[in-house]
């Protein structure tokens with residue numbers, strides 16, 4: 460019988476026990492109970508970060524990060540164009556405006572030269588840079604930090620896809636002034652829905668705590684406009700149980716991804732090129748991103764993806780089919796803003812050629828935490844068989 464590979468998170472037995480504990484305690488919200496605090500402490504220890512603030516989602520965590528570094532009305536934030544919408548929509552939620560940076564075709568992360576070009580042109584109109592570690596592969600943080608320091612701009616890390624990835628021996632999420640994580644089911648660990656903010660900066664932490672809790676500094680006393688972005692005890696209980704096995708999840712994913720990539724490379728050569736990690740980094744491979752040489756294969760990417768899925772690889776998708784700046788939301792963004800932008804049109808509405816190139820060729824493999832090294836051979840076999848069907852010379 461043909462095997463179907465679908466994405467499923469791993470939920471340990473202890474998660475059921477912890478959730479029962481929460482339900483029996485009667486303290487379900489994040490404002491009372493023990494699990495949110497335990498989850499935050501355990502995550503801070505894992506990251507090597509001084510403070511962690513649990514949130515309702517990765518999107519709300521990004522909103523918190525931007526507001527904590529002072530991003531507000533009329534500011535500009537630079538973000539890569541090859542990412543999930545929340546990296547940029549969180550900028551709009553903060554009253555600011557995202558300007559999109561092109562990516563590097565090897566690493567698929569932000570292009571540092573393009574970042575510097577924009578910082579040089581926009582100077583102090585830029586309040587922050589959000590860097591994304593796409594798929595769990597760290598962006599080149601030493602170069603990015605250097606540019607951000609030279610232009611005195613805040614670095615925010617969007618680590619939604621990168622919990623557990625390392626750069627020069629340190630976990631990503633500990634390099635920027637503040638960082639956001641997501642616990643959506645396809646991430647390193649899941650709480651169903653959930654997110655977190657990490658920082659070493661005490662003032663950022665205290666603003667974040669107020670911001671996620673209605674702007675309250677003490678009971679029923681409000682000092683800023685805030686939201687209800689808290690994580691519930693139930694979500695934290697699931698997250699804590701997963702955090703206890705996080706090393707195992709990361710190692711299994713690494714083993715699977717590395718085996719899959721080496722098998723496909725051995726059999727198909729450079730018809731499939733994998734995302735390249737920068738020197739000194741250890742990706743956590745939430746996704747395996749690859750670019751297909753569609754000219755050599757002779758068929759469009761979407762047709763290949765469709766066949767891969769029909770052959771049982773339901774873990775294959777396209778993340779992402781278009782640069783964010785090309786989507787209607789951001790093309791028409793001027794009409795959304797209650798103010799006139801003072802950014803030149805040639806900066807605001809650029810064609811990002813490298814991102815367009817990547818979006819037309821990228822194929823994404825979601826990496827479930829429960830697959831083994833042996834599964835990697837099977838997935839690679841299906842993959843290679845489908846590609847060879849189109850290109851018999853391979």
Ligand SMILES: Cc1ncc(COP(=O)(O)O)c(C=O)c1O
Nearest residue numbers: 516517518543545619641642643
């Ligand atoms: C890069 C990136 N940023 C932000 C988010 C938003 O996280 P959430 O779905 O938890 O709101 C995601 C989630 O898919 C993501 O992949």
